[in-house]
Amino acid sequence: MRATVSNGTTLGKSTIRVLIADGDEQQRTALATALSARPEFDVVATVGHGERATLLVSQLRPDIALVDMAMMRSDGSSAAEHIAFTTPGCQVILLSSHNEPSVVRRAMQCGAREFLIKPIEEKELIGTILRVYEGAVRQQSAVLAEMSPPPDRARTDQVIAVWGPKGGVGRTFLAVNLAVAMAAVEHHRVLLMDGCLGFCTADVALNISTGRNILDLVGDGGKSPDSELVSRVVVHHASGLDVLLAPPVEAMLQIAPAQLQRIMSLMRSIYEYIVIDTRPLLDSTTVALLDLSDVILTVCNPDIASLRNLRIFLDAAGYLGYGPDLIRLIVNRYDMRGAIPQEEIEGVCRRRVAFAIRNDTEAVSMSINRGEPLVTSQPQRPISVELIKLASILTRAQGSGPAKAESAAVGVLDRLFGRSKLNNKPH
Incomplete structure (x- = not known):
């Protein structure tokens, strides 16, 4: 035709x-x-x-x-x-x-x-x-x-998506603790949104249980929700954080991107910060959530499996219209045994590491199993101090976090991906 x-x-x-x-x-x-x-x-x-x-x-x-x-x-x-x-x-x-x-x-x-x-x-x-x-x-x-606030008041609403190239990199732990730190330590109005489509663990990490989820905001006939309905649907956590959970996979598929956009627009008018824990896949719902975000914290571990998937995502990011200023690279467990050096990670990914978080398996596992965020249950622990600092950087725009100097050394990642850092300097 x-x-x-x-x-x-x-x-x-x-x-x-x-x-x-x-x-x-x-x-x-x-x-x-x-x-x-x-x-x-x-x-x-x-x-x-x-x-x-x-x-x-x-x-x-x-x-x-x-x-x-x-x-x-x-x-x-x-x-x-x-x-x-x-x-x-x-x-x-x-x-x-x-x-x-x-x-x-x-x-x-x-x-x-x-x-x-x-x-x-x-x-x-x-x-x-x-x-x-x-x-x-x-x-x-x-x-x-x-989008055009009065000149004497800067906009504070910001959507921060937390994405990882594979499961097990610490994405949900980071999203939960960042959101709690913003609410309990930085004293902002914060929403943690679970975008994991039926594979969510944010409710476990926060020890919360409810039958309400984002599907309750869609309404009959596609009507737009209001702030009163939002207050009834979200879970109010003891830290001051509000949590919006995801429904099962098959239910989430009922939400069209346009409806998701209307929900996010309303959330921006209610909260100063929205932290979204996303799936480690680039399905239509995840891409819709990333499109609506102001910052994408891309969490990876310093191992080949994680970084190979990360490179695939970074290559796809250009086609999706995600510029280098939108994506912030976070290396989790930077000091784990056998970790690939940060210089090699930056060279192969062609961008700076915005922030690095240490490995503390015992404390993280205990925190998740007990449903107690580490930044409030053990705020003096070194990993908690790092997470609180990252939350402060994101809310106060104090910079892009620590990053080591660029290196021209060729290592295991260059051999794997077939690229030399001499020709691919990080942003």
Whole structure:
């Protein structure tokens, strides 16, 4: 099927750019004709299958995408979810010949703003597009207002994602103790968000139990949550920290990226800092969480298995649009037996180590087993002092932490990855 594309290079502010994706060519033409007859619309493309629709949306950036749920090669709901994730500025209106509850529910879960049943009356089509577009404009204005605080008050809300290239590197321990240190020691309003999709251990590390989780914030019909609902859903820990737990894997898949974005926007208005414990995978939900973060603390151990996966992530980071200023490299257990020297890690990864944390297996294991964060149960212990210092650096922007001098020595990592640090200096 061919896609028809208009140049659409000079548009007035009142013009609404629309892309039409429908497997039925006759229906496509009818929709395009109805919209093109009105001066407030510009049909920038018509396409017959989902894969082409997602590609053109990312290229043309329309204001509205009319997407049929029954298309071939990536159905409409999958295309809508992809659009909501990659091009949040485009509002999706799903079209379907069926109005069963399961179909409507799926439409809302994938981030669609409206759902229309075929055959569609022209008046209903026009009214729906205008309503969705005007709602998006109002929402954008509110977001811009929030992002522009008064000159006498700097923004303090910050999302810090904690990610690791594999399990067992100490990611959850670091996320939990950083969040607790920010709340109990630095006295900030902090939310710890569990983004581990059913494999979470943050509740164990904090000795908390609840049946509530992020799914309770989605609501019926995709309605946005409010601060009162947030207060009922989060767990209030004794340290002053609030905790938002993750549901089982299959339940988390019900949350569309657009819904996650709305939840995170609300959390920013409530908390000064949001610490997210993420999965050691780059699935759609994890990438969505990383996209919404201001800082990505990338935790690794000084061993080959951890660092090989780390290099894969760092290579992928460029394609995901994560610049070097977004990612902070944290080496955990830097003094473990057989640890690869920091100079080699920096050379192969081509970036500085922002912070290094010592190995204290006994204290860490006891802390997790007892559900007592180390920074409050043993604040004078050397590893706790390091964690509190890292929390202070992140909240007060006192620098990037200690990093050793660059070295030109070629070691085991260079042999493994086939790169010389003489040609790949760290940032």
